[in-house]
Amino acid sequence: MGLGMDASIALVAIAPFVAALLAPLAQRLTKPFAGWVLAAVPLAIFAFLLTLVEPVIANGAVSASIGWVPAYDLNLSFFVDGLSLTFALTISGIGALIVLYSGAYLKGHPHLGRFLGFLLAFMGAMLGLVLADNMLALFMFWELTSVTSFLLIGFDHTRQASRRGAIQALVITNIGGMGLLVGALLVHHLTGTWELSALGDEVRGSGLYGLVLFAFLCAAFTKSAQVPFHFWLPNAMEAPTPVSAFLHSATMVQGGVYLLARTTPWLGGTEAWTLILVCFGGATLLWGALGALRQTDLKQMLAQTTIASLGLSVLLIGLGTEAAIAAMALYFVAHALYKAGLFMVVGAIDHEAGTRDITVLGGLADKMPVTFIGAALASLAMIGLPLTLGYFAKEEMYLGLLAWTWSDIVVLVVLVAGNAMLAGVAMLVMVKPFLGPVLPTPKSPHEAPLAMLAGPILLGVCSIVFSVLTEDLGKYLLVPAASAILDHPVTSHLTLAINPASPLLWLSIATWGLGLLVYRQAATLRTLLRRAEAALGWTADNLFDVVMFGLIRFSAGVTRLLHHGRLEIYLVTVFGALALALTLPMLLLGGYDVLLPTAELGNWSDVLSWPDLRIYEWGVVLLALVGLGSVLLAPNRLVAIMALGIQGTAVALIFLLFGAPDLAFTQFMVEILSVVILALVMTRLRLDERDHRPLEDLARDGTLALVCGVGVSLLLMVVLTGTLDKRLSDLFTATSVPIAHGANIVNVILVDYRGFDTLGEIAVVMGAGMAIMALLRRRKKATS
Amino acid sequence: MDYVLAALIGCFIALGVYLLLSRSVIRMLLGMTIFGNGVNLLIFTAGRLTREVAPIIPSGLDQPEGVIANPLPQALILTAIVIGFAMFSFLLVLAFRAYQSLDADDTDTMRVAEPVDEPNPPLSY
Amino acid sequence: MNTIIFRTIAPLIVAIMLVFSVYVCLRGHNEPGGGFIGGLIAASAIAILGTAIGPAAARRALHIDPMNIAGFGVFMAAFSGLLSLFTGSPFMTSIWLYLNLGDTTVPLSTPMVFDIGVFLVVFGTIAAIALGLEGDGGERS
Amino acid sequence: MDELVLPPAMIETMTAAADWVIVLPVVLALMGAAMALMLRKAGSLSFMLAALVICAVIACDIALLLRVLETGPVSMTMGKWLPPFGISLAADLFSAAFALAAAVVTLVVLIYAEGESGRDERDGFHAMVLLLLAGVTGSFLTGDLFNLYVWFEVMLIASFGLMVLGGKPIQLDGAVKYGFLNFLATTLFLLALGLLYGLLGTLNMADVMRVAPAANPAAMAGVAALLLLAFSMKAAAFPVNAWLPASYHTPPAAVSALFAGLLTKVGAYALLRSLVVVLPASRDLLEPLLVAIAVGTLLIAPLGAIAETNLRRAIGFLVIGGVGAILAGIAVPSQEGIGGAGLYVFHAILTMTALYLVAGLIERGTGETDTRRMGGLYAASAPLSILFLVLILATAGVPPFLGFWPKLLLLQTGIGEGGWSGGLIVVALLVNAVLTLIAGSRLWGHVFWRSAPADGNAAPLLPQTWQRLGATAVLVSMVLAAGLWPNGLFEGLNAGIPDMMDPARYVDAVGLAGASP
Incomplete structure (x- = not known):
């Protein structure tokens, strides 16, 4: 390689952004081939990342760092280990296919260039997220994924549903992002480092552990759509399908899972961790699976299964055993492959048939055979049949729970139930639209273009190839990833051999059996679930509206209250x-x-x-009081103005009596002028003359x-x-004549000692003149 | 005597505040002037009072012959008076113009910039 | 106010006031007075002129737009401070020149120039405001 | 003349011409204002003059900033008098950096305004802009409290003039509120100054630092509370912020932009200077109050931004929210806190100005001021969309945009401080960030994404002039660049913060009589 490791890895994170900036231009230049051209960028990144596989396996990790804000001790540091490499390869690999797919999916759309740009920018952010070692850099990429996701969900921006989905996703993930930021700051406060790889046991042992855990879980749960923050994900499906396939199934939503995996070595393993993750993960799994069965829209079904899968991953990380972690690593890849494939298939169906409603689709296999193959490959992996990656993932997750303690059994039941429902959904997605009688659709369907087919097929094939090469799967994926998460080496024991004596087989069979049951009873279940939903009356999604509109109303109330005018x-x-x-x-x-x-x-x-005031001094004080009193009690404004003159005169006299003739003259002149101007203005206005305020006022x-x-x-x-420190005046007095050549000390202060004040003062006078002229000139304009 | 003036200043301030709280613009202007006068007197008093001897050095001398009034606060007040007057003039003309174009001298009825019946923000996305 | 007598003697009063204002301004360094008070007196003179012969006529009599006088005053005051750049001193350091005119010595100094600047600003501004309020609503344009 | 023994009164050393960079920005702007006033009817000449003057001011500000970074605080005392007898100008990092940012922003706005329509509204516009710049720069650079008052007033009168330029009824209404409340604020400042002089007998900031510890702490706390009130009003902190949303949306967009960038920031700077540097002991006594004000401002302001349908009023509330962040740094003055507050001021000068400029573009583009009747800009103008999006993200503190960095420092301070005050501030900052983003995304949704309402009287999208679009774009790219490469900012902070924490070098630079050997 010509470039150093630091520069190359940095380039991986930066190249997509550059490509994103150029995307609109590229789109304009290469019109029909924009997708093909721009897909080269993620492909190149994928290829480069592949070259890192060997070094990572050999050394455990490759790290790189470029200075970003050295003055703040902040580096753009990257850390490539088994975990991040797995994620990064998935992101760039699927990213290439998605870009390709998008080019065809949105062919002819006026904003295709913008779309591809956002997509590439997102990919850059996501790559940065998984490769970053520095927590602040991680946070930055984290937020950027939220922002790009916002722009992508709202791509179809004239529909309110899109805008709502986008804002909802942004708000929810941003709240989580704040958690991540605070977590990072707390960790930095405790340990003095921003680098994830440098963290040891300090956090777990500290008194702030609970707070740190809370902060990070906030981030992970919102991003990965765990109950009760799950509702934004289905709404994010307002985005064009490539976005759903890429962001909201395979990559961005996995950010939370990634974060949990990444923090496991120094944050995980405590009782609280396990309990929270398993509970929330399990709940999310079941909720998502049930949600999927409730839907008839293919895309919504997939979205709900994504929620379930995310719950499953969180649950596995929570368990934290070697097997569970291994399962999570396998499951991540398996899920990314099949779910992205399924979304692309659904997109193709939508694109070609014009609908995504599972109840009106049927018999498409004849018209779209390749699409069907893609759907089948993905669905089989989702069901977890042998010879797919999904199979190993399922095996591994059950494996860790064979100790048969009560808690294990509960978790096992949840897992089997969840997996069974997901399998049922997979069967629905595979069978319903493609097999059976041909049903009429809005568009007459035919096979999708090559760019849209490449994705599902390639991903499906990958799934099978991985599972056949069991040895390599263990060596290149499971071991590095799991070791990285657990921070100690693990061994792989994956095998394709089927052992009838193992309870694993029976658990798998139970899962499939139940899945088949779910598939057969899908319609009944759907009716039941919908009825339950209706009975419940509200959803978290509705609650979001209630909260948002409540916030808007509250804001309006507060603002009207404080800014009433x-x-x-x-x-x-x-x-x-x-x-x-x-x-x-x-x-x-x-x-x-x-x-x-x-x-x-x-x-x-x-x-x-x-008080030792002389009689005339008392007189002046009295005059001032009289002036003030008459301003207050003046029966009309002209008297009030005269009274104003009286108190001003009294002030001038006070100045005169206590040795300030300049002040007295000035005050006097100003007072006269004020009264004159007031009178000039007053004579032109006929105004209500009494001060009538209510008693309480x-x-x-x-x-x-x-x-x-x-x-x-x-x-x-x-x-x-x-006592007053008169240093300043003493010096003025002493030097006024000898140095400043003036006998009137006040004047010397004004033009010499503190002449700068006077400069400002005359600037004010000039400014007042300008401002008043501006006002008066308007009047002339208005009247003429 | 300083304390008597301090009390007098309190009266200036209080009346200034009271007039500023009336809704009529002209009264508020009077209040502003009185408030400003109070502040000027406060600076004067804070510089401690000296009777009658202006801070002017008799011609031919280098130094004053006895105690003189503290010149610095006087210079500060002079600046403040001028500035206060400039501001006063501006506000007065502004009030005049506002009366002409808004037809109001009661601040409660000046509601162009912040309308009374502002609609609620839309509950949409 | 607009009587013949007033209109006749107004220019006289104005002239006296103007002269007096200059005197007050110049003596300010040693006795009560100074640019500000001087400027106020001079501006009052113009205001009186305005009431006597009408603001438009007073403006014509002035020849220069009063706001321009004010602008020039600020410029002059600031410029007087800049002069000390050439003496290697900070801004507004006073420079004194004593002109020997036979028997008398006329002191010329930057503070004096500064004070004249103050005079012009106050004079120009207040005159502009007064004439503006008196009727023609601003400058000729 | 007899030999007279005088106390030391004059500075004996020669002043290098290079020292003048501290005073020239103020004086040049002032002289420029005077000349622009005289040339106000000479067509584009006054624009050329103003642009030229501001360029010169920027050059001086840059030179000053470089000097400050190199050698520490720079000071010059007017008239060669020894401080505290003469008026000192003194610049440390914050003053110099803010002065520079202010001048840059002014230049951008000046160019932007050239593209604005309505020539005859412009009489005196350039003069007032320069006067405003003089006031702002003077406020940033002065080392004397009474002088600060004077420059405040210069700024105020210039802003009055700009506010009413054009004389629409809505402007007059806004100006009445703006005028009374702001003039009252400066009068309260004067009141505090009178008392401070009565207590300490001096007005020079460095001198005040020296003698303040010996004064009656209760009275000093009272004075500090008065200063807090006066500057909070200028800075538009809750609960005395009402004038800002009442007035900022009334003048032309360029003027709003200038105000948003400069006026409240000067108030915030004055708070920072007076409470943190000059009167630290009194600040400590007022800390709970400061925390309350900061938290209140942070929480209340974005609500207004959510509630408002007038675009520029909504942005006004975002400006106020920023002030809350600055106050948070003042309330918890650690190394990071002050750095965060200072950085926020810098960020706000650039970003808030740019936001108003973009608001001007939007208003011109749609012919509307109310967001309920706007829409369709996303499809219509990609550049405008990018400008707005970047600014909203910068305001909400999303990395890597500029607003993130000060927020980061402030959060770090809050966490480091711990306790109830630190915790409150952290929570308030986070809530503020979320609410700001909600407000911003709603604006984005309504103004950009949504298609223009069919029933509204939305004018067809009007073309923008190159000055307006270009000037805004330049400012936004500055925001963007500073956010992406903040290292220079942090280096500056590292060099400058120690002087804020321990003003020994600042006092040295001023060189007080009696304090120096």
Whole structure:
């Protein structure tokens, strides 16, 4: 290889994104062959990943790392071991077939290029997810799969159902994603590393284990559609079929399963882990299987079986025995192969026959023989007949439960029941549409194009080839994957030989038998289940709407409450906050203590004594009060404006009395101008002149005003008890003439010491001029 | 005497708050002015009061002869007065224009930007 | 207000006020006064002129759009601060020049230029607002 | 003249011309504003001038940022007076980086606005934009509290002018609320400053840091609470955020965008500066309050975004949500918390501006402002779809978009902090992220995916001018690039955060009289 390992693996994660960006262009250039051309990208990745198989088996893992945010100690690190390689090969392999399939499925669609781009971007994200060693990178790819899935589910965007499915999937998986993020952060907090491969026993031993477990399970359960988050997956079937085949059966939904498998070495194995996973997994298995039997839409049936399969995988990881883990690894591949195949078959049926309803389809095998072969191969694997990969998966899962403890028996019963129902569904899917009498369909069916057939056939053949090459299956798939999950070497004991003495055989036979029963009684079961559903009255799916609409209504309520558009209430909030800010810290911290009389009656006696104001100073204070009072009580606005002038004059006089002539002049000028402008404006307006507020408003406003006023006064008095550090003014006084060459210190401060303030100040004046001109100019425009 | 002024400032602030809470725009403007005057007085008082001696150095001298008023707060207040006046003028003209085009001087009836009967958000996807 | 007498003496009052305003502005560095107060007085003069001879006529009498005066004032004030770049000092460091005109020494300084800038801004802006409110609703356009 | 013994008052050393990069951004913008005012009737000349001035400001900001990264905080005291006697400008990493981001955003908006219709609404537009930039830059760079007040007011008056430019009734209504509440906020700031001066006798931030510990802690806490209130109003934090949704949707989209990028961020920056750096002891006392405000803002804001049907109002609530995230960092000020808050400010300046610009494109594209009557944009315009999607994901904090990184740091802080405050903040951040995504995906569903309602009076999709689309695209690519390669940002944070945690170098750079030998 020309490239180093780091670069090559990084390229694997990045290439699909580049391809995604180019997809619309490629589609435009190569029109009918877009699928074929773009499928080359995943195919190349698949081929490259195959070259890693030997090194991974030899060394246990291959890792690579490129710096991403070194300043945050964050690397885009990848870790290829048996587990991630299994997933990555599945993703890229099926990805190639799906891209090919999509090109034909959506032939002529105006947004085919966009679609292929999203699909490739998703594949890149998914590959990144399974290859990432760094938890943040994992999280990033995790979220990207959610986003691309959102875009793909909503591809048929003019239908509300699509949009709903997309938003629902996004919201649910995003909630889980938050769990993953928090989990990663908690782990980092505990261990100081972002690398999954560096984690040991620290987490299990810590007090935060429960929280970490909860966070990761949140992520895994939402992504992998475990009960009670299962409902988004069927709705995701609003997406075009290739998407369902790829994202919502074979790959993305397996992200949660992958996460659980990946975290098993350092998070799993505890009682809580086993209990939760087995319970939720088992419940999901049964619920999904029952759900599948309820449906008549082929795609919905498959979606429900996907839920069941995900539950099964979670259950197996929860069990955590060697056999269970081995079974999970096998089952993942087997499921990906047959389920993607089945979806593609259903897509082909839908595409060619124009319907997916199992009750109106029949006898298609004549018209679509190759499709039928594909369906049969996949269904047989799903049933778990020998010579398919599904068979081994089933054998392995039963194998671990032969200790015959009570708990094992319960789990075994659940497994057999679940598998039987899935087998029944598989038989339905294989037999109903293709065999039996020919039924009329909306379109006259004929064989699908090659690009749509390649997928199911190839995947079905793979399933058989793997199972025939039992030795290699053990060596190349089971052992590396299971060893990676369990973090210790396991051995393979797969064999095609059938041993009649083993209970395994009988369990399998029981499964098939029950499956056949389910198949025969499908119609009855469906009626029963539908009746039960109707009796129940609501579903988690409905609940989602209730919650979402409730949230929207609640938001509207809160927003209307807080943003009612009444300025007066906004101001009440502000002044309420002001009253609190003024008084609360002072009260809590004992700030008013300095004002209280102390035992020694220190300075207090001075304060108690009559303030040493001169008579004219009292006069000015009185004038100010009179001004304020008359503003308050003014019978009309002109009096109020005059009164405003009085209090302004009083302020100017206070400035004058206490040594601030510049201030006094300015205040005086400003006051005159304010009154003049006010009067100018007022004469043009005829307004209601009384301040009529209701009594309760009066009480509220009065209280707020009093608290704010008293608060400011008291705070200022507390400030005044200290002595002022006059360094600044002292220096200004000392240097004003000698250095700054000015005798009016205030003016020197304004133009020299603090001239920068003045610069800003005149900018404000200029800005006010501009703003007012803008306002006035409008008026002229409006009136003319 | 500082305490008397502190109490007076409290009155300014209280009246400012009270007027700002009335819904009539002109009254609110009066309130804003009074509130601003209170704040200016507060800065003045916080810089401690000195009677009558302006911070101006008599000509021919390098240093003032005795205690003078604290010049820094005065400069700050001067800036604040000017800025306050600029803002006041703007708000006044704004109120005037708002009255003309919205036909309202009561803030409760100014409901163009945030309409009263805003419909609820659609319950759809 | 619009009496003949007022219209006749208004220009006189205005002229006196303008002169006084300049005086107040220039003496500000040593005595009460300064650019701001000066500017206010000058603007009041224009406002009076506006009431006497009408805002449009007052605007014509000014020759320059008052807002442009304000803009120039800000520019001038900021520019006076930039001069100290050439003396290797920070922004707004004062530079003093003493011009010897025979017996008297006329001090020229950047703070003074700055203060004149302040004067122009206040004068221009307030005059613009006053004329605007007085009637013609803005500038000639 | 007699020999007079004066206290040291002037800086004796020469000032290098390169030091001027700290003051030039403010002064250039201000002079540019004055010139643009004088040239306001000279056609496109004022646009050229404004663009040129902002480019110069950007150049200075870049130089300043490089200097800060290289040598630590940079300071200059006006008029050669020793600090604290003169007004100091002082820039550390946050100030310099935010100033740069603000200038870049302003340039983008300026170009975008050139493509906006309605020429005659533009008299004085460029001058006000430059004035706003001067105010914002001054607020970021100043090292003096009273000076901060002055630049706040410059910013405020410029925003008033921009808000009413065009004079539609809805703008006047929005401006009344915006005007009163914001002017009140700055007046409260002034009130706090008066008290602070009365307590400490100084206004220079570095000097305040030095003398504050000796002052009456209760009174200082009261002042800090006042500052918190004033800046929270400016930053639009819950519960005093009402002015933002009441006004941001009323002016033209370019103006909204400018406001969203700059105004609340300055408030948030002021909080960060005053509470975390200048008055840390008082901040500690107010911590429960800060946590409550942060959590409230984080939770309430996205609800508004879900509820609103007016597109720009909905986005306004997203802006508020971002403020909550910034406050969360201030409430739990660890290395990561401050880094997260700072990074969020940076992210919000770029992303929120871009969001409003896109909203402008959408409104123009559909001829509507209400999302209930929009639709069909996904099929109509792929570029617009991409721009909006990227921004929504960035806002919701989905990796690898820019918004993810600050959220990551903030979550890390919350987890590291532990306890009830850390836990609350983590939960609030997570809920905020989910709700934001819900709001965003609903907007996406309604505006882009859904086909335009048949009964609505939706205008045919109007073409966009290249300035508008191009300017927005440039800004969005910045968001995208910064999100994909955040290493530079983190390097900057690593270099700059220590100065926020321990402002010794900042104080050194200011060089207080009496403190330096």
